[in-house]
Structure formats: structure tokens, C-alpha cells
Amino acid sequence: MSILEVEHISKYFGKTEVLKDICFTLEENQVLSIIGSSGSGKTTLLRCLNFLERPDSGLIRVAGNVVYDSDMMKNMSESVIRKNRLHFGLVFQSFNLFPQYTAIENVMLARQLQAKKEPDYKKNKAAINEGIRKEAEDLLNRMGLSERMNNYPHQLSGGQCQRVAIARALALKPDILCFDEPTSALDPELTGEVLKVIKGLAEQKMTMIIVTHEMSFARDVSDQVIFMDDGYVLEYGTPDEVFGNPKMERTRQFLGNYN
């Protein structure tokens, strides 16, 4: 069974249809890259998966369970949306770290807030918090940030901030980790260190969806590639199919810009 099934998603901003009948599936442990020019709907699609936007029609299933259905959305309470949202993690282009918390506090915050709601929290408070801290330290170590755990975001480089943001998203153990142009705010040198981390996650079989303008990276790391244009999925296939032998003229034109 596919970990993610997206069926007939469409989305309007006012009268403009920005997503048009989007369908795709993603298998567990695979990486899907979404490419396309600015304004093609890539980011909106990713935001729909994380419920930052609500699709006007369509269905989303995670591991066979419906997490979003435009027909029953009206009856969905905030707490259900919050729960369903946790299937996905999202790493933003502009990091969006919390400036008043250190790197490790950024990673721990959401887990701590969750833990406080568990019934036996008061009894095992110290042990639970210790566990959360340990996990956060492990994640930051994996991101190569063991020396930076107690720094505030403004004391970190863009690449380091983005790696903290990746650790923060991983802390909630999402089924699918989404990246929204994770290196677009970084210079080429810092881009490299972030891409390396994402590649490392792919090797560890993390299921990921990556919206990116880094074509060679997308070709290298992905199992599937989607090319979007004007709200449509124009190409959907393996990297070799999409990059090596695109079906549409528009795709060839787009990829031509990168050679």
C-alpha cells in the first residue's frame, strides 16, 4: 500500500485555480521531488498536504487512512486536523525557527507541549523531559550541530538554521517529511551542507517530498519526480523519464533553462 495517496486535489485562490486535479502516490521510503517554475503551484501543493491551505476538492490518504476529504472537511474539528497534520513534517524556505529559543529548545518545544498532555506526565516528568532532550541531542548530532545546540538562531548561519529546522521537524517523527525550497534562501556553499543532510535522510530511507529548484540534486536523490506547470502535473515519473526523456515540450523548455 502506498504511504501517501493524493486524489484529484484542486485549489482556488479567489477565482484563480492554482491546483488543477492533482493526483499522485508515494511509496514508503521513497523520495518525490516536485519541480517547476515559480507560481506553478508546487508550494501550494505542499502547503495543502500540511493543511496550511485547505484544498477545495480532493482526497488525501496516509497509509490507507483518509486524512483529508474536501466533502467532510466542514465537520473536521481543529483537533482532528492537528492530529492528521502530524503525519507530515514541513521544512520552510525561510526556516521559521523560534528566535527566543536555542537550537535544542526549538527541537524540543513541540514534543514537550505534547508530553504535558499525556496522563502520566506529572509522575514521570523528569524522565520524560530527559528522554525528549536525549532525542533532540541525537537529532542535532545527526545534523552535525553538536557544537551549536545552545546557540540562538541569530547566532547561526542560514545552513545551520535550516538543519535545526530539519531536526525540529524530525523530532515529531512524521511519516512524510516535506521540504519547501529548503535551499532557496541560502548561498551555494550553505546549500551544499543542507542538501548533504537531506541526501543522508534519503539514504536512511526517510519518506520525503521535496519542492526544489536544484535540478541535479532532484535527479540524484529522487525516486519519483513531478513537473508542475500552471497548476497541472505535466510530468510524473522516475528521474530518468522526466529529466532524460520528458514527454511535453513545456518540460523540455523548462529544463533547458538549467543546462
Added chain:
Amino acid sequence: METFMEQLPIVVDSLNVGFLQTLKLFFVTLIGALPLGLIISFGTRSKIAPIRIILKLFIWVIRGTPLMIQLLIIYYFPGLVWKNPIWGGGEIGRFTAASVAFIINYACYFSEIFRGGIISIPVGQDEAGLVLGMTGRQIFFKVKLLQMIKRILPPISNEILTLVKDTSLARIIALQEIIWAGQAFMKGSQGISGAIWPLFFTAVYYLVCNGLLTLLLGGIEKKLEYFR
């Protein structure tokens, strides 16, 4: 006519009593107006249009008219129009009426500062909190509140210093604050009359008080410099 050195302790005692009333009004207003201002600022961003409109109108009226008129109306209206002087006649009644007027007035100013603070926080902070499964309440208290306080501290400090001086307006309903106490020696009180120097002394009380507040608020601003 007594000498200055004989008058001094009498005047200082009297000014101290007045200044205590000034400080009481200052703290009561602050304690009431800060949370009320936060509630009003949420209201002005409510999804329910009537709440929004009523609050905007209310803020417009309160900010658009002198605090002195508001003091007079709040103090005298119940007695003169309803024939029901709810505040009572004494100093306690005057203090209560003044507190109500000041809290309402300052809450409106604070609410606009809070509103500015809330909307100045990038939407990315909300979105980051949401995708981490936080509730709206958690995002406000754990993520946005401290960033907001950092941003609004300079304008809030301004209002707080102004409030210290504005308390003297309560003199219009004969609240016995420090200027009232100083002015008494011009008219004649406790054997001293025609003396203007006690008024200069009242100014020193304000200056010292605002000096200390400036240091305190500056200290808080410094404390929040650890993040950007």
C-alpha cells in the same frame, strides 16, 4: 511666617501623602489596563464583525476625546443623570471613578500597541507552530508573546511614562494626588500660603519616579536582547 526650614517637613509630609495616591492610581491603572488592552486587541481581530466594529468605535471615541472629559463624565454622570451617585462622595469614591476612567482610557491605547505587536510577527511563526501540531493558544503563549513583548516595549514604555504624569488629571475630580497636595500651599494650608515652591517639589517627585521607571524598562529591554 515660618521659615523655609520649618515649612519643609510639613510640605514634604503632605506631598508624600499625595504622591502615594498618585502611585496607587498609577499601579491600579497599569494592572487593569494591560490585560484589558490585550483582550480588546484580540477583540479588534475577532472573526465576528459586530465585536470588531463596536470595539473600533469605542477605541475611536476614547482616543479621540480628552481623558479629562472622560474623568468628569464617569465621575459625575451616575449622580447627575441617573440620580444614583454610585461612586460615593469620599476620597475612595473619587479614586474608584478615576481608576475606571484611567483603565478604560489606557486599555484602548495599549490595545492598539498590542495589535501592532501581534501583526508585526511574521506569519511563518504561526505556520511553523501549526505544522508542529501546536494549538493556537500554545503558539500565542509559547512562540509569539515574548517576541511581541520585545517589539512593543519601546511604545509601551512611552505610555507608562505618560501615565505617571497623566494621573495628575484626576485632580479635576478633586482626587488628592500630589499636585493637589502641592497646590494646597498656594491657597493656604497648614499655616502655609502663597507658596509656589511646593509645586516645583512635585515636579521632582515625577522626575525621580520616571527616572527609576526608565531604568527599569531599559533593563527589561536589555534582558530581551538575547534574541532577535
